[in-house]
Amino acid sequence: MKKSKTSLEKGTLFKVGDKVCVRDMPYMFYTRSQLYTRGVVGTIAALTYEDLIPEEEAFNFDGRIEQYYIVRFRQKDLWPGYPFDNDTLQTECPHRWLEPATS
Amino acid sequence: MSSLHFRLLLSVGRRTVQSRWLLLPSHQTLRREDSATAFINAKGARWEVSTNHHLTTDLKKEQTQMPSQDLREQLELIRSIQPAVHVPQNWNYQNTGPMYKAYMHPPHDVGGQVDVPIYYEEKEEEEWELNTYVTCEVLGWRGAWTAEERRRRADNDLGYTLYLGMPYYARWIWAAAKMLVDKKHISLAELQEKIAEVKSRYEKK
8 A cells, every 4th residue: 555645644634532524525426425424513433544535446546545534423413303312323434525523 | 517507407306306296107196195105006006105204304393403405405306316116126037128128228319219399499509518519529639538439428328317317518528527537537536626626616706
């Protein structure tokens, strides 16, 4: 794995507990970022690994290596009317799909 | 695509949602039960239909701010372009012939298909359409693709939903972008980031 292509300085990584928002990016052709999380604020639960991003690896493009995170959402934030306060949902996002939550 | 185009698509999408039950063949005429999630056909068979009710309905009564109104409208639009009736996907493996041939059919081969009369409109190309035309031709001159590959990508490869849903030149520019990504002239991430950047620039104006 070519670490030299990492597009991020270590200082810009999110850390566990940071509030993040899933970016509302165009999603034509391929992505693994689920539509229902767009614009929703979640919390970084873990830093998992660095890897190629799906949008490039899917086309065998020798591209960027990015940090992946486990992001935790409150179910109530994802689904209006969801009945249980404490339930959460975790999903995986590469760095490019996340931005710091403003609220 | 301009916001006007998007609003137009949105309104078309909503009409589709409302009228889709009118488009069913007569032998599949459905009766809606009070629960609104189950339907009964002419022969009395009953089945449940997922409506994503929790996503799109009665939200004004809720205090939840997420997902956003835009996202809920988008999910509803996506639902509206899916087939009105989902055919069970377990074919008869002994004789898949007719179904397989139907799915195999290239969408641009429209001759012989039944359709309603369509209003013939004399219309000048818009600027984005001319730009698309020039872009695709220039890509041809530079050897990125041939005219036949362009036709294959913009007509055949799109599948029925995109072929029938997109305007003519939107199919061209879609195919050009996909070709550039497939051949690694650009990366998909690069394309997505650029579209997001340009979009936000226009939204600030």
